[in-house]
Amino acid sequence: MADVELVGVGKVFGAQAVLHAIDLAISDGEFIVIVGPSGCGKSTLLRLIAGLDQPSAGDIRIEGRSALDATPAERGVAMVFQSYALYPHLNVRDNMAFGLRMAKTPEVEVRAAVEAAARLLGIESLLDHRPRALSGGQRQRVAIGRAIVRKPRLFLLDEPLSNLDAGLRVHMRHEFSRLHRELATTLIYVTHDQIEAMTLASRIVVLNAGRVEQIGTPMEIYEAPRNLFVASFMGSPRMNLIAGEIVSVGKTGVKVGLVSGDVVSAAVAAGEARAGQAVTLGVRPEALGTARAANTLSMTVDVVERLGSAHSVYGAIKGVDQPVCALLPGDRPAQHGDIIALHFSPASAYLFDSEGRALARLKPVTKAA
Structure with a gap:
């Protein structure tokens, strides 16, 4: 597991400031959900934590050390994308094993890790299938399995349920809660769906126009919104x-x-x-x-x-x-x-x-x- 600290993190693309002096401390084992409207900077913030982009200002610390000079692999981070990003020419087993094989992990360890993750996710029967033969929910499980086998210190999920139908989103929310409990790892989850935020998070970060509006538990955010934006954004209807x-x-x-x-x-x-x-x-x-x-x-x-x-x-x-x-x-x-x-x-x-x-x-x- 890992604790993460963002100190004055900002990001500028050209003349456009996307994130403004973000301060956020995340403890070991927390399930943090970053929520906000489209275009507020949620995915950009996740990419900065992952090391896929560099901040224009501030520092990102993982387990007390600055991670700015560390690659994504060195940060011990696994990221699950909205699009799943599976290799279409590889079966489920090889998709899940890809990262471990690139890291020159012994094949006996690769097989054991893939089979253990498949059991955890209930996809043992799909290991020989290719992505095109899978449903959206099954592809999502494969993408999560590919992250799990690496045993990362930190899981990052970027709108992982947005491509699923309503009933499957509810089911997968339950699956994410169970996985967080069983894996006992730090998880940062980005969504524009405030229902996902309320039902999954140990704490919610409400982001708007690149600024943090409020941080708190789901009930703190719901019962004591700090401002009009948080009050109107959180809650359905x-x-x-x-x-x-x-x-x-x-x-x-x-x-x-x-x-x-x-x-x-x-x-x-x-x-x-x-x-x-x-x-x-x-x-x-x-x-x-x-x-x-x-x-x-x-x-x-x-x-x-x-x-x-x-x-x-x-x-x-x-x-x-x-x-x-x-x-x-x-x-x-x-x-x-x-x-x-x-x-x-x-x-x-x-x-x-x-x-x-x-x-x-x-x-x-x-x-x-």
């Missing part, structure tokens, strides 16, 4: 955002007048809020319901996505440009044109200032047993 203005500040939170004309309460710390301050209210779809609560919004239903046990209900709220989404129980009838009252508690409300920074929320009071 995404957080509802409604413009407003603080009308009063009290000990138990603030009152916010929304563009819809509604006045709602938010459990936000008084020290960070002031009357007349322009804010954006954030409410997650699962926090909106039809059961009575302190805050109410009126929505005209436009589209209902029936998901069985729950419905994603999208509709319009006066003055709000984007559709608002609520996750409602599957037995709650709703159809196009209905006007429904949606309720949410002050504790489930988020507020962001005019620069997109999250205002501190009041911590819930826990009663003594």
